[in-house]
Amino acid sequence: DIQMTQSPSTLSACVGDRVTITCRASQSISSWLAWYQQKPGKAPNLLIYKASTLESGVPPRFSGSGSGTEFTLTISSLQPDDFATYYCQQFNSYPYTFGQGTKLEIK
Amino acid sequence: QITLKESGPAVVKPTQTLTLTCTFSGFSLSTSGVGVAWFRQPPGKALEWLALIYWDDVKRYSPSLQSRCTISKDTSKNQVVLTMTNMDPVDTATYYCAHKKGAGLYNWFDSWGQGTLVTVSS
Numbered sequence: 001d002i003q004m005t006q007s008p009s010t011l012s013a014c015v016g017d018r019v020t021i022t023c024r025a026s027q028s029i030s031s032w033l034a035w036y037q038q039k040p041g042k043a044p045n046l047l048i049y050k051a052s053t054l055e056s057g058v059p060p061r062f063s064g065s066g067s068g069t070e071f072t073l074t075i076s077s078l079q080p081d082d083f084a085t086y087y088c089q090q091f092n093s094y095p096y097t098f099g100q101g102t103k104l105e106i107k
Numbered sequence: 108q109i110t111l112k113e114s115g116p117a118v119v120k121p122t123q124t125l126t127l128t129c130t131f132s133g134f135s136l137s138t139s140g141v142g143v144a145w146f147r148q149p150p151g152k153a154l155e156w157l158a159l160i161y162w163d164d165v166k167r168y169s170p171s172l173q174s175r176c177t178i179s180k181d182t183s184k185n186q187v188v189l190t191m192t193n194m195d196p197v198d199t200a201t202y203y204c205a206h207k208k209g210a211g212l213y214n215w216f217d218s219w220g221q222g223t224l225v226t227v228s229s
Contacts, residue, residue: 001170034215036154043203043219044154055217087154091214095169096144096156 002026002090006099012107017078021102023071023088032092035064035073038101039084047086048073078104109133111143111204111220118226119194125225129187129204133218136162136182142207143187144216145178147200155200159207159214160187196227 003026013019023033031051036044046055048064051071061076075082083106088099115127127145134141144159158178159167166178177190187204201224205216 032213038154043205043222044216045219046215046217049208049215049217089154089156089215091209091212093212094167095171096159096214098154098156100153 001095002029002093002097004088004090004097004099006086006088006102008102009100010103010105012105013078014107015078015080017107019075019078019104021073021086021104023066023073023099025069025071025090025092028068029090029092031067032090033064033066033071034089034091035062036087036089037082037084038087044087080106109206109218111206111218113202113204113220113223115202115223115225117224118228120229121195121227123194125189125191125194125198127189127191127202127204127223127225129189129220131185131187131204131206134206136160136180136185136187138162140210142214143180144205144207144214145176145187145189146203146205146216147198148203148222149197149200152200154203157191157202158189194227198225199227200225 033051035048038044052064085103111131141162145157160178201222203222204220206218207214208217
């Protein structure tokens, strides 16, 4: 199985900050990576797929980059609605696997 | 608009078989390229992919659960069913179904159900 490791596990930031979350794969996954946002008690919400393609309806302050084994999700200017947990998911091979999550908290 | 909704028991006893149904609208599982997957998330933990069924009835499973899981579809009812045998308290989780996007093996999930919490307890 491909292991996905996110860092940091928790991130404290303020409204307006620029934040970056990193996701590393245990082997190359090309650009076959998605990012999801999840709020407490809710289902995951797709933000980005194929490492850098923004899902329709997702604000442009979210962006993704990377390929191979290292990927980043950047939020350019944090909004109050962005405080949530973020997961990366690889779909290069079965079984699809997720990172352990990054909880973005208000500082 | 794509919607999905999971249904099933809230509580199952250890060793019992869990049967969950995903009822969806906005797409058809008889259309080429379409697929529906199941995931779960134990309380406070990360997401885990369980299984995926494609329009042509090809099925893929997580190896760690393959011996216990079966995914099936009823195209006429717009439903996908997941059964999991020999349930254990560690299987306590919120179970989600989701619609896939992408092609072939390369799939991400753009629409999710609200999830259903299943507790395994005697």
